[in-house]
Amino acid sequence: MDVSEGKTVYRVAHILLRAVSGFRRRPWLHFFSMFTLAAAFLSFTATLTVALNLNQLISGWIGNSEMTVYLKEGTSREEMTQLQNAVLAIDGIDKVSVTSREAARAQFARDLGAYGDIGATLPKSAFPASLDIFLSDALTHSSDARHQLAARLSKVNMIEEVELYDDWFERLSAMSTMGRTAAWGLGILAAVVAILVVAATVRTGVSARRREISVMRFVGATQTYVRLPFLIEGAFEATVAMLLALLALHYMMNHVDSVLGSIMPLLGGGNIMRLTSSIVLLLILGGFMAGLIGARLSLRKLEEA
Amino acid sequence: MKTLYTNPSIQVKGMADEHPMIRLFRVSKFYKPENPALFDVSLDIDQGEFLYIAGASGAGKSTLLNLLHLSEHPDTGTIQFNGHDVSSLKPSAVSVLRRSMGIIFQDFKLIDDLSVTANIGLALEVIGVSPSAIHQRVGEVLEEVGLAGIENELAGCLSGGEQQRVAIARALAPNPQLILADEPTGSLDTYSANFVLDMLESIHQRGATVIVATHDRMLMAARPHRTLALENGKLVGFSRKGAFRSKDAKLNLTVEAI
Known part of the structure; x- marks a missing residue:
């Protein structure tokens, strides 16, 4: 039988079979390794989801009204319209919307949904007419300019109070930054954990198969042929762990949705946000890369041998 | 002429007449x-030759x-395959060349x-033979070494003689043109040792070059071939095919030429 001419497709098939045999020979080791990785990835993806929702909530709060002017009681509709036009003419203001007392009360009832009746029990003064002023980007990002504008507006007779939301803005920004930092930190930690766990698992496999590897080299296996099954093992393990983490996150979010889904709109954040498909794809790619790097690291010794 | 080394970057198509293998x-x-x-x-080995490398332990055979x-x-000097x-x-390229050995x-x-199949199959896997062809070839070489039917046995469960025969089957599987054997009978009883030697002779008869490192004088006497004598890392002599006696008392070999 002529066996002198081999085919690349069969070489690839043998490499894949070797990777599979690595799992079959040490199923428990791979199971625990995958479980550890999935836990690390889940903590990261969950924090990322929290950070994204926090960001959305904060954007919602900040974006709803960047400056609110409350008008004195007795301000007529004509005066409101005049004031609206006057404010809109100021440089750096994109939009001004008028909210009458009645509209404010109706909005309150809508926001509270099933609890909207509470609005009926509150006094008239709880719902003053107001102007919501939307600032241009330049003005939004300049605290001084916003304060100058507020000081200018507060001198107008019919204006009771100017609300800048500065404290809120700063606190929410700090929270948003904290959420993002935590997500990044956990992301880096999860990647490090993934690399170390995969490296340890693959190293165990390499040690157990040291004799086999040496025989393979004797019979003409290239470095790539020896290394590839281990790289596939590592990358596959981390990718599956990431998929498991995303699946667990999906079910967690279903539960969170059922508990908090009706509260989020009350907080001004809209629906609970989930990871977008592009983020999910990036995470899967990240898991794959972490596995590949971990396996590659564990093979350094093999190359030196 | 068969090709020993088929790395396209070197373009060795066969043994050139002016070069030894x-x-x-x-x-x-x-x-x-x-x-x-x-x-x-310094040494030349021709295509199809059977060569013993003789010497005591530590002589440099391995x-x-x-x-x-x-x-x-090598730290100094050169080794040439087909020139x-x-x-x-x-x-x-070394890996590719090893597939011919x-x-x-x-x-x-x-x-x-x-399993025995997996052990022998290793040598075929690396050259990209299909799984079905591996099974077929493993059956063939096992029959050749007299072990048909043990494909699924674990290698660790076999006797020493059987293990050596499986090792020979693994070496034979890819149809190599060069067989290197390092003390192949060293840990075998007489019966198994004779079987292994018969196998090596048979491989040689089919045209393969066989190089056997051994310190077993009985073996060399029973199946005489050109023999190279090493002592303390130095080539102290070699014989042509036939009786081999030395001036050296320890080896009891005659050095015909250096």
């Missing part, structure tokens, strides 16, 4: 500077085989927890 020129290998494992060895198998590189220097080949060890180097 293997040529060692002034090859030395030092593990310790003061004590060479191999010193200034070092010479390792150099021929390219598991080690091409292989001392400085890239690792991938079958190697047999005294300690068999089988993987105990793998």
Whole structure:
């Protein structure tokens, strides 16, 4: 039988079979390794989801009204319209919307949904007419300019109070930054954990198969042929762990949705946000890369041998 | 002429007439500077030859085989296959060249927890033979070494003689043109040793070049072939085919030429 001419497709098939045999020979080791990785990835993806929702909530709060002017009681509709036009003419203001007392009360009832009746029990003064002023980007990002504008507006007779939301803005920004930092930190930690766990698992496999590897080299296996099954093992393990983490996150979010889904709109954040498909794809790619790097690291010794 | 080395980057299509299959020129290998494992060895080996490398333990037999198998590189001198220097080949090219060789060890180097098929199949996997062809070829070589029907046994469960035969089957599987055997009968009883030697003879009869490192004078006497004598890493002589006597008392071999 002529066996002198081999085919690349069969070489690839043998490499894949070797990777599979690595799992079959040490199923428990791979199971625990995958479980550890999935836990690390889940903590990261969950924090990322929290950070994204926090960001959305904060954007919602900040974006709803960047400056609110409350008008004195007795301000007529004509005066409101005049004031609206006057404010809109100021440089750096994109939009001004008028909210009458009645509209404010109706909005309150809508926001509270099933609890909207509470609005009926509150006094008239709880719902003053107001102007919501939307600032241009330049003005939004300049605290001084916003304060100058507020000081200018507060001198107008019919204006009771100017609300800048500065404290809120700063606190929410700090929270948003904290959420993002935590997500990044956990992301880096999860990647490090993934690399170390995969490296340890693959190293165990390499040690157990040291004799086999040496025989393979004797019979003409290239470095790539020896290394590839281990790289596939590592990358596959981390990718599956990431998929498991995303699946667990999906079910967690279903539960969170059922508990908090009706509260989020009350907080001004809209629906609970989930990871977008592009983020999910990036995470899967990240898991794959972490596995590949971990396996590659564990093979350094093999190359030196 | 069959091709020993098929790396396209070197373009060796076959053994050129003016070149021996293997040529060692002034090859030395030092593990310790003061004590060479191999010193200034020059040697030609022709296609289809059966060659013994004789010598006591530590004479440099295994070092010479390792150099021929390219598991080690010479510190000085050159090794040529079909006229091409292989001392400085890239690792991938070395791997490709090794696929033309079958190697047999005294300690068999089988993987105990793998089946006989998996052990023999290793040599076929790396050259990209299909799984079905591997099964077929494993059956063929096992029959050749008299072990038909043990495909699924674990290598670790076989006797020493059977393990060596499986190792020979592994070496034979890819139809190599060069067989290197390092003390192949060293740990076998007489019956198994004779069987292994018969196998090596049979491989040689089919045209393969066979190089056997051994210290067993009985073996060399029973199946005489050209013999190379090493002592303390130095080539102290070689014989043509036939009786081999030395001026050296320890080896009891006659050096015909150096």
